Amino acid sequence: MTRLLKIVSCSSLRFFLQMRFLLLFSRQGKLRLQKWFTPLTDREKKKVIRDMMMLVLARPARSCNFLQWRDLKIVYKRYASLYFCAGLEDHDNELLALEVLHRYVELLDKYFGNVCELDIIFNFEKAYFILDEFLMEGEILETSKVAVGVSLEEADTLQETMEEYMSKPAY
Amino acid sequence: MPAPIRLRELIRTIRTARTQAEEREMIQKECAAIRSSFREEDNTYRCRNVAKLLYMHMLGYPAHFGQLECLKLIASQKFTDKRIGYLGAMLLLDERQDVHLLMTNCIKNDLNHSTQYVQGLALCTLGCMGSSEMCRDLAGEVEKLLKTSNSYLRKKAALCAVHVIRKVPELMEMFLPATKNLLSEKNHGVLHTSVVLLTEMCERSPDMLAHFRKLVPQLVRILKNLIMSGYSPEHDVSGISDPFLQVRILRLLRILGKGDDDSSEAMNDILAQVATNTETSKNVGNAILYETVLTIMDIKSESGLRVLAINILGRFLLNNDKNIRYVALTSLLKTVQTDHNAVQRHRSTIVDCLKDLDVSIKRRAMELSFALVNGNNIRGMMKELLYFLDSCDPEFKADCASGVFLAAEKYAPSKRWHIDTIMRVLTTAGSYVRDDSVPNLIQLITNSVEMHAYTVQRLYKALLDDISQQPLVQVASWCIGEYGDLLVSGQCEEEEPIQVTEDEVLDVLEGLLVSNLSTPVTRGYALTAIMKLSTRFTSVNRIKKVVSIYGSSIDVELQQRAVEYNALFKKYDHMRPALLERMPIMEKTASNGPTEIVQTNGETEPSVVEAKHPPPVTQPTNQVRTVFSLYIRKNTHLGLEANPNPNIAVITIHASNSTEADMTDFVFQAAVPKTFQLQLLSPSSNVVPALNQGTVTQVIRVLNPQKQQLRMRIKLTYTHKGSAVQDLAEVNNFPPQSWQ
Numbered sequence: 051m052t053r054l055l056k057i058v059s060c061s062s063l064r065f066f067l068q069m070r071f072l073l074l075f076s077r078q079g080k081l082r083l084q085k086w087f088t089p090l091t092d093r094e095k096k097k098v099i100r101d102m103m104m105l106v107l108a109r110p111a112r113s114c115n116f117l118q119w120r121d122l123k124i125v126y127k128r129y130a131s132l133y134f135c136a137g138l139e140d141h142d143n144e145l146l147a148l149e150v151l152h153r154y155v156e157l158l159d160k161y162f163g164n165v166c167e168l169d170i171i172f173n174f175e176k177a178y179f180i181l182d183e184f185l186m187e188g189e190i191l192e193t194s195k196v197a198v199g200v201s202l203e204e205a206d207t208l209q210e211t212m213e214e215y216m217s218k219p220a221y
Numbered sequence: 222m223p224a225p226i227r228l229r230e231l232i233r234t235i236r237t238a239r240t241q242a243e244e245r246e247m248i249q250k251e252c253a254a255i256r257s258s259f260r261e262e263d264n265t266y267r268c269r270n271v272a273k274l275l276y277m278h279m280l281g282y283p284a285h286f287g288q289l290e291c292l293k294l295i296a297s298q299k300f301t302d303k304r305i306g307y308l309g310a311m312l313l314l315d316e317r318q319d320v321h322l323l324m325t326n327c328i329k330n331d332l333n334h335s336t337q338y339v340q341g342l343a344l345c346t347l348g349c350m351g352s353s354e355m356c357r358d359l360a361g362e363v364e365k366l367l368k369t370s371n372s373y374l375r376k377k378a379a380l381c382a383v384h385v386i387r388k389v390p391e392l393m394e395m396f397l398p399a400t401k402n403l404l405s406e407k408n409h410g411v412l413h414t415s416v417v418l419l420t421e422m423c424e425r426s427p428d429m430l431a432h433f434r435k436l437v438p439q440l441v442r443i444l445k446n447l448i449m450s451g452y453s454p455e456h457d458v459s460g461i462s463d464p465f466l467q468v469r470i471l472r473l474l475r476i477l478g479k480g481d482d483d484s485s486e487a488m489n490d491i492l493a494q495v496a497t498n499t500e501t502s503k504n505v506g507n508a509i510l511y512e513t514v515l516t517i518m519d520i521k522s523e524s525g526l527r528v529l530a531i532n533i534l535g536r537f538l539l540n541n542d543k544n545i546r547y548v549a550l551t552s553l554l555k556t557v558q559t560d561h562n563a564v565q566r567h568r569s570t571i572v573d574c575l576k577d578l579d580v581s582i583k584r585r586a587m588e589l590s591f592a593l594v595n596g597n598n599i600r601g602m603m604k605e606l607l608y609f610l611d612s613c614d615p616e617f618k619a620d621c622a623s624g625v626f627l628a629a630e631k632y633a634p635s636k637r638w639h640i641d642t643i644m645r646v647l648t649t650a651g652s653y654v655r656d657d658s659v660p661n662l663i664q665l666i667t668n669s670v671e672m673h674a675y676t677v678q679r680l681y682k683a684l685l686d687d688i689s690q691q692p693l694v695q696v697a698s699w700c701i702g703e704y705g706d707l708l709v710s711g712q713c714e715e716e717e718p719i720q721v722t723e724d725e726v727l728d729v730l731e732g733l734l735v736s737n738l739s740t741p742v743t744r745g746y747a748l749t750a751i752m753k754l755s756t757r758f759t760s761v762n763r764i765k766k767v768v769s770i771y772g773s774s775i776d777v778e779l780q781q782r783a784v785e786y787n788a789l790f791k792k793y794d795h796m797r798p799a800l801l802e803r804m805p806i807m808e809k810t811a812s813n814g815p816t817e818i819v820q821t822n823g824e825t826e827p828s829v830v831e832a833k834h835p836p837p838v839t840q841p842t843n844q845v846r847t848v849f850s851l852y853i854r855k856n857t858h859l860g861l862e863a864n865p866n867p868n869i870a871v872i873t874i875h876a877s878n879s880t881e882a883d884m885t886d887f888v889f890q891a892a893v894p895k896t897f898q899l900q901l902l903s904p905s906s907n908v909v910p911a912l913n914q915g916t917v918t919q920v921i922r923v924l925n926p927q928k929q930q931l932r933m934r935i936k937l938t939y940t941h942k943g944s945a946v947q948d949l950a951e952v953n954n955f956p957p958q959s960w961q
Contacts, residue, residue, distance in 0.1 A: 063633070091317070113579055143472075182866050186345060186384075194410065
């Protein structure tokens with residue numbers, strides 16, 4: 051086979067995966083969170099991040115929140131200085147994806163109290179903990195805001211020192 | 222030894238860096254400190270150090286030396302350690318590193334931990350990056366947790382099971398017993414994840430699908446309760462109760478109802494109810510409506526329901542919210558093949574969307590508009606589409622021009638209209654037209670014999686206005702060369718003939734030769750046109766002069782042509798009239814001709830293989846599917862059925878075997894050129910039964926963003942009568958319908 055062609059063998063490709071990835075980045079193109087729901091090499095991840103930033107940051111202000119990239123639908127929404135960007139399979143419900151992004155923002159807001167980008171920068175690990183109580187394998191784990199909040203609070207109390215517990219900003 | 226600096230302190234420090242270099246220096250210094258701390262096996266601060274490493278990793282710096290430290294944190298007894306350790310594992314490790322397998326034991330222990338939040342961490346990590354080996358080892362634990370009464374764990378176990386099934390599909394069976402009473406849960410988290418799990422199982426296995434059809438009544442009941450129940454603050458989103466769960470149930474119903482009359486009937490009422498009662502003022506209601514529409518279109522719903530669905534999409538088109546308009550256009554594009562008439566009713570709204578300001582919407586509207594063009598609406602639609610072509614952004618022009626040509630070819634009400642349309646495209650978007658349009662147009666013009674005079678006159682007039690658009694200039698040059706005699710004789714019937722002399726025509730063509738705007742290809746066309754006129758015009762001397770001048774042109778192609786034409790004048794003048802006479806009508810090259818197969822020998826069997834080319838079966842161009850056959854050796858037949866969609870060509874392979882022995886371990890592989898993207902879905906099986914008793918089906922999806930000619934290399938490997946066989950083949954002649 052010449053080097054122009056790439057061979058794809060018939061491995062069982064995921065067909066109905068809801069979300070492939072979720073990225074948070076700033077207007078200046080700084081990555082604040084990356085969650086991957088399929089295994090990718092570091093190189094592939096970097097490419098996706100670069101492409102997403104390029105495409106999303108170039109969109110005019112009042113565009114629709116969806117665009118097509120390769121065979122994925124990209125859903126993005128800007129909240130203050132942060133872009134929330136998700137990659138979906140072609141047959142997924144984009145309108146619901148917007149609701150998923152919104153729910154995550156609400157969860158962050160509830161946890162940090164009027165969340166802003168700085169909260170996510172300085173407490174990135176908490177942003178991941180919150181995400182992991184909300185989504186798994188690209189699917190929603192818990193649809194109740196209250197339940198997620200309760201789990202997070204109880205888990206936080208398990209952190210060993212008072213100091214570690216208190217380093218989280220108050221509700 | 223001072224304590225390592227805290228995470229937030231580090232973040233603060235790094236953010237003060239004013240240049241990339243300064244940041245890199247800080248990071249390197251901190252990494253060195255972290256490394257030495259790791260070397261000292263410091264338990265107290267390991268957590269802090271790994272957390273800092275994860276921050277630096279997010280900035281793009283390498284952090285692989287922390288991988289083992291994550292494992293140590295996971296093994297610690299402290300919850301804080303485990304939390305950061307598992308996070309680190311998810312961010313820094315994946316199945317490609319052997320190191321990850323060391324986690325298996327820790328995860329196994331933590332899955333049985335006394336604290337549910339530790340169990341939760343383990344489930345989360347396994348469900349995020351568990352490899353096939355890990356999944357195999359730990360599936361039993363997950364299955365156990367799926368049966369627990371603790372809803373916090375049960376929902377996590379359900380999604381973890383989904384991950385296990387995706388990684389190791391054979392393990393699906395083992396989760397079947399645990400699914401028995403998943404839907405009787407009250408907890409929404411468990412319900413939602415259970416529906417996801419059931420969906421995954423149904424999508425992967427037709428047997429599971431058949432087995433779970435009996436859940437339809439229960440799902441309908443749950444959905445009904447959600448809709449009818451009063452306000453529940455915990456799950457409410459803008460007045461709708463748990464929209465996420467509603468959508469998931471609708472999706473599962475779609476899968477269960479597809480192709481099954483009884484199930485479809487059982488869900489008819491609830492679908493109608495959701496479709497009519499859902500509040501549409503906010504995005505969330507429309508998300509549910511959208512999913513409902515998708516479900517109605519996929520199952521065997523009664524026609525009234527289908528019309529309701531299309532009308533919902535029609536209403537979406539009028540919504541103020543761009544997102545909803547976009548989604549409507551996308552869905553209509555998917556249904557336009559099957560419910561063509563229903564979608565036609567919304568044609569005027571769709572055409573209005575061509576004027577939308579949003580780029581994504583314009584593109585969808587354009588694609589959908591082309592799909593809606595037919596013999597009845599061609600004139601009106603073309604007017605709108607040509608107007609769109611005039612005013613749209615450059616990124617659309619090439620696709621739009623191609624679409625116009627295709628539509629015009631299929632549905633032109635008259636030859637004159639056809640030529641006029643082509644002219645319009647060439648004059649307004651002439652520089653964006655694809656290269657292959659020029660020969661296609663030339664052929665079209667040649668074959669429209671009665672329009673020659675009209676065509677050449679219009680093209681000549683266009684050239685007088687503008688010679689910058691190369692495709693237009695090329696087609697015009699060619700026509701003038703062919704029909705220049707008609708031009709000067711003023712023979713046009715269709716419109717007022719213009720008065721033009723031979724010299725004026727030659728002026729124009731010579732102008733093309735010298736103009737900076739003309740590409741080398743265009744100059745070639747112009748020179749040949751001038752030469753042809755030597756048998757149609759009387760001013761042969763002028764032509765001879767021009768041709769001889771270009772015999773010393775720097776452009777090699779032009780020079781060669783001029784020299785050859787010179788030779789025609791000097792030595793072969795008796796042949797000149799015959800060589801340059803009018804072109805005959807050209808047969809369109811059979812795009813449905815026998816497929817070209819390039820055979821290369823399989824590696825294990827050196828014998829030469831013979832390819833058989835039976836005349837392929839093709840369908841008329843206005844149908845969706847194209848079917849053609851490919852024979853490899855004498856006994857393996859691949860039937861390829863292409864189902865074109867504007868974005869993705871879906872090709873279904875049916876492999877059959879006429880020998881007396883089964884072909885086992887049958888693996889089909891395909892490769893495409895770089896500009897394409899290929900996705901191979903799971904085959905129906907890997908045994909092709911003997912004597913044509915059955916076929917193996919496999920679906921290929923090809924993304925062809927540059928709309929290039931589809932080419933594919935195919936490799937078959939299988940075991941036949943005990944020996945391994947490998948066959949290679951190349952397919953170059955996919956019918957254009959399958960990739961345009």
